[in-house]
Amino acid sequence: MALASGVRFAPRALLRPWALLRGTTLGRTEPAAGGGGDGARRFGSQRVLVEPDAASGVAVMKLRNPPVNALSLELLTELVISLEKLENDKTFRGIILTSDCPRVFCAGLDLTEICGRNPAHCAEYWKAMQELWLRMYLSSLVLVAAINGACPAGGCIIALSCDCRVLADNPKYRIGLNETLLGIIAPFWLKDTYVNTIGHRASEQALQLGSLFPPAEALQVGLVDQVVPEDQVQSTALSEMARWLAVPDHARQLTKNMMRKATADRLLRQRDADTQNFVSFVCRDSIQKSLQAYLEKLRQRKG
Numbered sequence: 001m002a003l004a005s006g007v008r009f010a011p012r013a014l015l016r017p018w019a020l021l022r023g024t025t026l027g028r029t030e031p032a033a034g035g036g037g038d039g040a041r042r043f044g045s046q047r048v049l050v051e052p053d054a055a056s057g058v059a060v061m062k063l064r065n066p067p068v069n070a071l072s073l074e075l076l077t078e079l080v081i082s083l084e085k086l087e088n089d090k091t092f093r094g095i096i097l098t099s100d101c102p103r104v105f106c107a108g109l110d111l112t113e114i115c116g117r118n119p120a121h122c123a124e125y126w127k128a129m130q131e132l133w134l135r136m137y138l139s140s141l142v143l144v145a146a147i148n149g150a151c152p153a154g155g156c157i158i159a160l161s162c163d164c165r166v167l168a169d170n171p172k173y174r175i176g177l178n179e180t181l182l183g184i185i186a187p188f189w190l191k192d193t194y195v196n197t198i199g200h201r202a203s204e205q206a207l208q209l210g211s212l213f214p215p216a217e218a219l220q221v222g223l224v225d226q227v228v229p230e231d232q233v234q235s236t237a238l239s240e241m242a243r244w245l246a247v248p249d250h251a252r253q254l255t256k257n258m259m260r261k262a263t264a265d266r267l268l269r270q271r272d273a274d275t276q277n278f279v280s281f282v283c284r285d286s287i288q289k290s291l292q293a294y295l296e297k298l299r300q301r302k303g
């Protein structure tokens with residue numbers, strides 16, 4: 001997205017996301033329940049519901065990939081497209097990101113995308129993950145995460161890519177990077193995002209231990225900015241948004257860029273190497289075995 005200074009803020013898509021979406025409903029616009037004018041029209045895709053409010057310049061973007069909003073390739077792609085659409089529409093200055101699935105904000109990577117898949121698929125998947133992170137982390141819009149459910153691993157990264165996080169006060173809604181408990185390792189740009197948010201020492205501990213923080217601890221360590229009763233998450237996110245939108249866009253955007261560019265550039269410089277690392281790591285027999293075992297455990301603990 002172009003800034004007043006002419007600096008291009010978010011990297012252009014290196015993917016060809018449209019190709020994935022043939023036959024989906026992306027781009028369809030429908031009236032919101034009880035809505036009337038343009039400002040109340042929804043658009044979106046199968047897995048991302050966008051409720052734009054032109055009057056306030058704020059859109060609510062809801063993840064709806066049941067049961068747990070796992071980041072499938074399709075969800076990643078649809079998120080990038082929806083974000084780009086809002087960024088290209090000068091009406092919008094902010095997005096509230098939340099979940100349409102009960103009790104889960106986002107379960108992180110869709111493990112079925114990297115279990116028993118060939119290297120080419122894993123590479124395509126990881127590039128889509130990189131793309132979403134880059135787009136969100138550098139977005140010129142204000143992004144507020146209204147975290148209304150569990151938020152492990154990749155879910156936490158989605159939340160950390162936002163400018164501000166409001167978490168519902170429910171002990172089951174834990175947030176953090178638990179990769180080590182799955183026998184995998186957070187890549188450097190997830191680690192950098194963590195360090196940028198909660199500092200080096202806290203990240204060192206939390207990453208090695210694979211800590212998932214309940215709300216009070218998440219607030220204490222600085223992973224989230226507010227913890228509020230569940231029925232106040234949306235209204236609090238809107239109040240936070242108002243606070244951020246009170247700042248002139250150009251000053252806030254340039255400051256955000258100043259704070260985040262070095263971290264994003266680090267990935268941009270070594271994107272291919274990062275993809276190769278990921279693919280060779282997750283395709284190892286031993287890693288495939290632990291991912292399979294973890295998925296099996298998730299499936300069995302149901303009911």
Ligand SMILES: CC/C=C\C/C=C\C/C=C\CC/C=C/CC(=O)SCCNC(=O)CCNC(=O)[C@H](O)C(C)(C)COP(=O)(O)OP(=O)(O)OC[C@H]1O[C@@H](n2cnc3c(N)ncnc32)[C@H](O)[C@@H]1OP(=O)(O)O
Pocket residue numbers: 067068070103104106107108109110111112150152153154155178179182184185186187277278281282295298299300301302
């Ligand atoms: C030397 C090193 C060099 C280089 C390193 C390079 C790269 C590094 C490598 C890898 C880094 C990769 C980064 C990974 C980040 C991630 O995001 S990994 C994913 C981690 N996610 C989790 O651990 C969450 C797991 N899920 C849960 O804990 C719970 O499901 C949750 C609390 C979210 C919700 O609980 P509940 O409501 O009770 O739901 P269920 O547990 O019953 O689940 C319902 C069905 O959903 C399936 N499912 C859950 N999570 C996932 C998932 N992440 N992917 C796919 N599927 C998932 C679950 O199996 C149930 O399915 P079923 O209905 O039984 O078929």
